[in-house]
Amino acid sequence: MTKNKDFVATYWPYLFVAIPVLLQLIFFFYPLFNGIFYSLTDWNGLSSSYEVIGLQNYIDVLKDGDFYTSIAFTFIFTVGLIVGEIVIGILMASLLNRKIKALGFFRTWYFFPAVLSTVTLGLIFSQLFNFGIPQIGEFLGIEWLSENLLVQENTVIPSVIFVALWQGLAMPIIIFLAGLQSIPSEIIEAADIDGANRSQKFFKIELPFLLPSISMVFILALKSGLTAFDLIFSLTSGGPNGKTESLGLLVYNYAFVDNKFSYANALAVILFVIIGVISIVQISFSRKFEV
Known part of the structure; x- marks a missing residue:
């Protein structure tokens, strides 16, 4: 009986580790390597037969004009998302870190957009x-505001970024607020005694402590921007004239509209590599400046 108890005590924890590992293998690594394999074939996603064609899909992607148009939009969208979430997130977190009335209400209010479905959000803002x-716009007499901003090529990208930031700022605010509250109060008090102004305290104390949080928000915003699909799909469907067709939406269109499943997988693998390389470079760079 004692041996059975010792056996259970020894190996029981491994069961809890094995379950998430198994789920990770089934729902992440298997689709990942399966997708890489299919990117080397000519499978259309429907037929039972296919041929291995090597790197031809990757060569075709690099010659695809729609790919570069999509990259241009995705780059602008991602940069707007990263800059907006970091700058506005730090600003709002700094305001919420102060002692003001109804602070709990404001913290809850700013987090509310995060609980909304992205598709629902896109449909609401579309209306x-x-x-x-x-x-x-008609009531105020503003001509450019009197038309649907999502159908004008010069206003659709800022409009899409605005909607993405409206929802995407919730989590960065929480992350930056936690980073600000982790700063030892003794350091702030010492800076006050030395006569440091608000700008000096931010750049010399708060910003170095926020670098890990900035790194985290950067990676989350980078991932959200480069893999944007549901918001774009429900808000503009890639229009007007493909102006807002993100890489994620391009992968979807190639796979499920054009039945170019292997081609879409090659595009997805390229996107995966881009995200991985940028994330590694950014993490390595930010670690040099962390406190």
Whole structure:
């Protein structure tokens, strides 16, 4: 009986480790390597037969004009998301870190967009841009605001970034707020005694302590920007004239609209490599400046 208890005590913890590892293998690593394999074939996603064609899909992707158009939009969208989430996130976290009335209400209010479904958010804002905002523009006499901003090529990208930031800022604010509250109060008090102003305290104390948080927000925003799909799909469907067709939406269109499944997998693998390389470089760079 004692031996059985010792056996259970020894190996029981491994069961809890084995379950998430098994789920990770089934739902992440298997699809990953399966997708890499299919990217080396000519499979259309429907037929039972296919041929291995090597790197031909990757060569075709690099010659695809739609790929570079999609990269241009995805780059602008991702940069806007990263800069907006970091700058506005730090600003809002700094405001919420102060002692003000109804602080709990404001913290809850700013986190509320994060609980909304992205597809639902896209559909809501699509109606707002189509009906609500044009009426406001007509009432105020602003000509460019009197039309649907999502169908104009010069306003659609800023509009999409605005909607993404409206929802995406919730988590960065929480992360930056936690980073600010982790700063030892003795350091802030010492800076006050030395006569440091608000700008000096931010750049010399708060910003170095926030670098790990900035690194985390950078990677999350980078991933959200480069893999953006559901918001773009529900908000603009890639229009007008493919102006907002993100890489994620391009992968979807090639796979499920054009039935170029292996070609879409090659594009997805390229996207995976881009995210991985940028993340590694950014983490290595940020670690040099962490406190």
